[in-house]
Amino acid sequence: MTDNILEMRHITKTFPGVRALNDVNFAVRRGEIHCLVGENGAGKSTLMKVLSGVYPHSDFEGEIILNGQKKEFTGIHDSEEAGIGIIYQELALVPEMTVYENIMLGHEIRRGMTIDVQEMIHRAEELLKRVRLSVNSSAKVKDLGIGKQQLVEIAKALSRNVKLLILDEPTSALNEDDCDNLLGILRILKTQGVTSIMISHKLKEVLSIAETVTVLRDGQTICTLDRQKDAVTEQILIKHMVGRSIENIYPPRTSRPGEEVVLEVKNWSAYDAKLGRKVLNNVNFRVRGGEVVGLSGLVGSGRTELARSLFGNPDGYIVSGELVFKGRKQRFSHPRGAIRAGLAYATEDRKRNGLVLIKSIQENISLANLQGVSKNGVINEELDKQTALNFVDSLSIKTPGINQLVMNLSGGNQQKVSVAKWLFVGPDLLIFDEPTRGIDVGAKYEIYTIINDLVAKGMSILMISSELPEILGMSDRIYVVANGTITGELDAQTATQEAVMRLATQY
Amino acid sequence: MNELMTVLKKNVREYGMFIALAVIIGVFTILSHGVFISSRNIANLLNQTGYIAVLAVGMTLVIIIRHIDLSVGFLSGFLGAIAAISLTQWNWPVWLSILFVLGLGVCAGLLTALPVAGLGIPAFVASLAGWLIYRGALMLVTAATGTIIIPNESFNALGNGYIPDLFASQSFLPGIHKTTLVLGLIAAVIFIFGQIADRRRKLQYKFEVPSTGLFVAKLIFMSVILGFISWILAGYNGMSWTVVVMLAVVLIYDFITRRTVIGRHIYAVGGNPEAAELSGISVRNITYAVFGSMGFLAALSGILFAARLKSATPQAGTLFEMDAIAAAYIGGVSAAGGVGSISGSLIGALVYMSLMNGMNLLGTDISLQYVIRGLVLLVAVIFDVMTRKRKS
Known part of the structure; x- marks a missing residue:
């Protein structure tokens, strides 16, 4: 008889029109690290929201048994009380407050009428020690890197005496060092008696840490694999996740890049006056027609800064150097000029700055090229609709209609809307920043196929990515960025992950 | 219904x-x-x-x-x-x-x-x-x-x-501002034709439209409202x-x-x-x-x-x-x-x-x-x- 800290039995949760969870069973043994994997929309986050009381027990069918007792949570407060802590992808810290204030937020220690600052700092520092984080507890959270913020969040959960810690894609925004560190912390917490459930898309990471893996697909439990008994590999997990085995993660490309240079950047430097530091230093690179150029580098290396400084410089960096686009020396002072010249930039964080989530698919697709659907400043509604319908069709965006708000789409479909928006502009060069971040395996394949189709038609793509296999699998040539400058150029045919990493960590 | x-x-x-x-x-x-x-x-x-x-x-x-x-x-x-x-x-x-x-x-x-x-x-x-x-x-x-x-x-x-009454007459509807009524009528007609043209274009593109019954009901309802408002306004000095x-x-x-x-x-x-x-x-x-x-x-x-x-x-x-x-x-x-x-x-x-x-x-x-x-x-x-x- 195994000792289960948690059992969720026959959980069914429906939203209007959708059955998000269908008779899901999920059991977690005490003291283990249990990973939950599945495509986007498989129901992982919904299941965790059921567990943490975000959806009160009256909103779903089935039962939750925690420590052998049946629980009926009516809100997050109840689950917190029962020792469940949940950490979301988007961190819930107050940037302007200090580390200790954040950790103790909502559980401040009082002395009489006032707050006992000394005691709070003392408690917070004990918790920071448990997560092996050495920062000044009076530093503001906004001054910490994202990896450290994550640990602060975990410390905050520990302050509530958590026995079951849920992490929803904790590493999606972290670089490799921070990832490793976080996984290490989870192992340490395990020895301190904390059970963890981790949702992740990164299968390597899952394999490195999980003792048990549960796969969800289409709101159903597909299987629960015990690493000690069952053979678990990436291939097996992917097969369970998508319900088919993907032989080739990267679709083959038949087209070859052309000879003419579309974009050439020479001695490009950028200075951020707000931060008071150089973000780019003497960058040189070129992109040919019909070529996919991979831009690799660790988070914070200056990849995104490079893209944005070229694309009309919306951050107001002080820029120097030469930008030759389509044979002409150019300098764009606003994204508008860049777009008109034939440059497009799909951002890495589509929710934050890529799409207008509260607007429809139709309105998002034509947003960067309203001239294309209007005459004398008046929009031709029918043409606008037809344009959206064509893209929904050609990119197979899964949606009930073009009036659907973008926020209701899955990550993969949102990314396709973002692609559609830029395709409608008809650019010569698309800078594609993290094209597959946070989207599932099936949708990734579709995005890659779209990239191949585009370069076959002669468009050039500058692909920024943190995922090394993606960079190696999709690029014709690779540039590696580190510390605001390009540390090397590699041919994708012969490059290896190790070679890229070596250049990326060159300072 | x-x-x-x-x-x-x-x-x-x-x-x-x-x-x-x-x-x-x-x-x-x-x-x-x-x-x-x-x-x-x-x-x-x-x-x-x-x-x-x-x-x-x-x-x-x-x-x-x-x-x-x-x-x-x-x-x-x-x-x-x-x-x-x-x-x-x-x-x-x-x-x-x-x-x-x-x-x-x-x-x-x-x-x-x-x-x-x-x-x-x-x-x-x-x-x-x-x-x-x-x-x-x-x-x-x-x-x-x-x-x-x-x-x-x-x-x-x-x-x-108030706007002048171009059709002022003591014999026909005395005390009623006829121009306002006419304007209301014109507005209703423009509204109806605009809606019909819009619907036709949408159908041409095979977009979804409400059923004919509901569409006609909407037209009648809006026309009545427009008529009612202009009738009330016409009863005083007009628009x-x-x-x-x-x-x-x-x-x-x-x-x-x-x-x-x-x-x-x-x-x-x-x-x-x-x-x-x-x-x-x-x-x-x-x-x-x-x-x-x-x-x-x-x-x-x-x-x-x-x-x-x-x-x-x-x-x-x-x-x-x-x-x-x-x-x-x-x-x-x-x-x-x-x-x-x-x-x-x-x-x-x-x-x-x-x-x-x-x-x-x-x-x-x-x-x-x-x-x-x-x-x-x-x-x-x-x-x-x-x-x-x-x-x-």
């Missing part, structure tokens, strides 16, 4: 305020034994609504792009006083002083936008400074004279006058110039927000400024445009109000900004940005002013009036949030 219910359910937010307005009209009509719905009172109500509705239209856009403009109340008062001074002291012709004041309004709006768009100063603070400045300016220009009486008939007609101005502003702004490139840009900037900027839209320019239009409408509101009072007073414009903001929120704009409509804000202004007018008719104590207005605002916003939640 089933289809009607689903359509109503889907658009409960849009129709909710219509229903609320109908209920308010119904309740006041009963309580006032029919005085509320009388031609004379409705004409009066619409004239009262004019200067607030015009402000609410501008405020809607300002709130859509996540800002606020507190300065517009006293700005409209101040510009009304400038209009009065230019007419009485400088002896300018009416057209010139109106153009001048409207131009000043645009400048004032752009000035408010300057620290907001240029330096990122919160609009609340920037426009609060404007509120103080224009209040002082209004007191200053009226200090010597006190209330400035405007003797100019054609200027005052903007606030009090006033204020109503003409208000309708023109609403129609033009409605068109701009729903059908033009700049309208889309405004909603995109409100919905996600960063994404808008990276889509090639200049957030700064949109901010200037929206505040410029707000200033223009504040000037128009000031003109309407001064014309209505036939004078410029040192208190003109007091709390107008709050009335406009309340009307916009009742009409469904969201402070989170990117959500709101011109037609909604017009309804919001009508709801708000109907309450005021109705309670005045019933002789409700002024202190109680404020409390009730506050409660209605609260209920409207709560209703808005609830329906929004259910949708998503």
Whole structure:
């Protein structure tokens, strides 16, 4: 008889029109690290929201048994009380407050009428020690890197005496060092008696840490694999996740890049006056027609800064150097000029700055090229609709209609809307920043196929990515960025992950 | 009938305020034994609504792009006083002083936008400074004279006058303003043909359209409403110039927000400024445009109000900004940005002013009036949030 800290039995949760969870069973043994994997929309986050009381027990069918007792949570407060802590992808810290204030937020220690600052700092520092984080507890959270913020969040959960810690894609925004560190912390917490459930898309990471893996697909439990008994590999997990085995993660490309240079950047430097530091230093690179150029580098290396400084410089960096686009020396002072010249930039964080989530698919697709659907400043509604319908069709965006708000789409479909928006502009060069971040395996394949189709038609793509296999699998040539400058150029045919990493960590 | 219910359910937010307005009209009509719905009172109500509705239209856009403009109340008062001074002291012709004041309004709006768009100063603070400045300016220009009486008939007609009856006749429908009826009829005909053409185009593109039955029902319903309103107005002096101005502003702004490139840009900037900027839209320019239009409408509101009072007073414009903001929120704009409509804000202004007018008719104590207005605002916003939640 195994000792289960948690059992969720026959959980069914429906939203209007959708059955998000269908008779899901999920059991977690005490003291283990249990990973939950599945495509986007498989129901992982919904299941965790059921567990943490975000959806009160009256909103779903089935039962939750925690420590052998049946629980009926009516809100997050109840689950917190029962020792469940949940950490979301988007961190819930107050940037302007200090580390200790954040950790103790909502559980401040009082002395009489006032707050006992000394005691709070003392408690917070004990918790920071448990997560092996050495920062000044009076530093503001906004001054910490994202990896450290994550640990602060975990410390905050520990302050509530958590026995079951849920992490929803904790590493999606972290670089490799921070990832490793976080996984290490989870192992340490395990020895301190904390059970963890981790949702992740990164299968390597899952394999490195999980003792048990549960796969969800289409709101159903597909299987629960015990690493000690069952053979678990990436291939097996992917097969369970998508319900088919993907032989080739990267679709083959038949087209070859052309000879003419579309974009050439020479001695490009950028200075951020707000931060008071150089973000780019003497960058040189070129992109040919019909070529996919991979831009690799660790988070914070200056990849995104490079893209944005070229694309009309919306951050107001002080820029120097030469930008030759389509044979002409150019300098764009606003994204508008860049777009008109034939440059497009799909951002890495589509929710934050890529799409207008509260607007429809139709309105998002034509947003960067309203001239294309209007005459004398008046929009031709029918043409606008037809344009959206064509893209929904050609990119197979899964949606009930073009009036659907973008926020209701899955990550993969949102990314396709973002692609559609830029395709409608008809650019010569698309800078594609993290094209597959946070989207599932099936949708990734579709995005890659779209990239191949585009370069076959002669468009050039500058692909920024943190995922090394993606960079190696999709690029014709690779540039590696580190510390605001390009540390090397590699041919994708012969490059290896190790070679890229070596250049990326060159300072 | 089933289809009607689903359509109503889907658009409960849009129709909710219509229903609320109908209920308010119904309740006041009963309580006032029919005085509320009388031609004379409705004409009066619409004239009262004019200067607030015009402000609410501008405020809607300002709130859509996540800002606020507190300065517009006293700005409209101040510009009304400038209009009065230019007419009485400088002896300018009416057209010139109106153009001048409207131009000043645009400048004032752009000035408010300057620290907001240029330096990122919160609009609340920037426009609060404007509120103080224009209040002082209004007191200053009226200090010597006190209330400035405007003797100019054609200027005052903007606030009090009615359109002439081209078909005046004592034999046919005596006492009824025939031109207003004809205008109502024309509006209904234009509406019907526009809707039919729109439906035909949609069918051509194989887009979804409501069933023929529901479509005809909608046409009949709207035509009856239009006919009813013009019948009521025709029963008194007909359509006033204020109503003409208000309708023109609403129609033009409605068109701009729903059908033009700049309208889309405004909603995109409100919905996600960063994404808008990276889509090639200049957030700064949109901010200037929206505040410029707000200033223009504040000037128009000031003109309407001064014309209505036939004078410029040192208190003109007091709390107008709050009335406009309340009307916009009742009409469904969201402070989170990117959500709101011109037609909604017009309804919001009508709801708000109907309450005021109705309670005045019933002789409700002024202190109680404020409390009730506050409660209605609260209920409207709560209703808005609830329906929004259910949708998503």
